[in-house]
Amino acid sequence: MSMKTTMKKINFLIIALIAGVAFTGCLKDKDFEPYDAQKYLDLEAPVLKAYVEETPELEGAVKDAETGIWYKIVEEGLQDEEDPAFYTYNFNNNNDIEAPRIRVNYEGKLVETGKTFEKAEMAAGKYMSLGGVIGGWQVAFLPKELKDKNDKIIKTGLTELGLQKGSKIRIVMPSPYGYQNQTRSGIPANSPLDFYIEVLEVLPPAAPSGN
Numbered sequence: 107m108s109m110k111t112t113m114k115k116i117n118f119l120i121i122a123l124i125a126g127v128a129f130t131g132c133l134k135d136k137d138f139e140p141y142d143a144q145k146y147l148d149l150e151a152p153v154l155k156a157y158v159e160e161t162p163e164l165e166g167a168v169k170d171a172e173t174g175i176w177y178k179i180v181e182e183g184l185q186d187e188e189d190p191a192f193y194t195y196n197f198n199n200n201n202d203i204e205a206p207r208i209r210v211n212y213e214g215k216l217v218e219t220g221k222t223f224e225k226a227e228m229a230a231g232k233y234m235s236l237g238g239v240i241g242g243w244q245v246a247f248l249p250k251e252l253k254d255k256n257d258k259i260i261k262t263g264l265t266e267l268g269l270q271k272g273s274k275i276r277i278v279m280p281s282p283y284g285y286q287n288q289t290r291s292g293i294p295a296n297s298p299l300d301f302y303i304e305v306l307e308v309l310p311p312a313a314p315s316g317n
Contacts, residue, residue: 143282147174150280150298157217170264173245176278177264183273191271193308195248201255205237209307215300223292242279273305
């Protein structure tokens with residue numbers, strides 16, 4: 107589910123999605139069409155709305171106006187910030203959001219067909235970095251707002267505390283927050299996706315090797 111090796115501020119990610127990821131300044135191929143994220147956000151909005159309305163398990167899901175992602179909190183997860191297992195999302199010394207390690211069970215489906223393309227349960231001791239997953243997952247995990255090192259409020263995720271241990275969420279995302287125009291095993295290009303995620307652990311980033 108790789109997207110980036112390091113996690114920059116999520117608002118930059120969203121801006122990149124809306125503007126389109128276009129490294130076209132030096133390209134001379136007149137047939138090349140830069141990726142237009144806004145086009146797919148607009149095209150897929152009614153598709154996602156219909157899918158949510160027609161899926162009984164998504165009753166009560168709400169749409170995030172910033173991203174077009176629909177989500178339903180199945181279980182809240184930890185709410186006590188004093189609990190040792192509670193994870194505090196914050197910024198590192200470079201003023202980038204730290205990407206925690208996450209351990210989850212999840213299932214991904216294609217909105218177009220409802221077919222499951224991936225299902226996994228992560229064993230104890232197995233983690234992935236939040237900085238290495240698709241944008242829709244990053245938005246889902248992060249708190250709604252974070253204050254950076256300059257005390258600037260950054261709008262980031264969907265929920266007040268962000269996903270925590272014990273959280274269960276269903277997210278239905280437009281393709282710009284998934285794999286965009288890339289084709290993956292079982293996932294056609296420009297596919298909106300439906301994920302169920304059960305959060306088993308959220309841990310601080312691993313220390314750099316050698317420390």
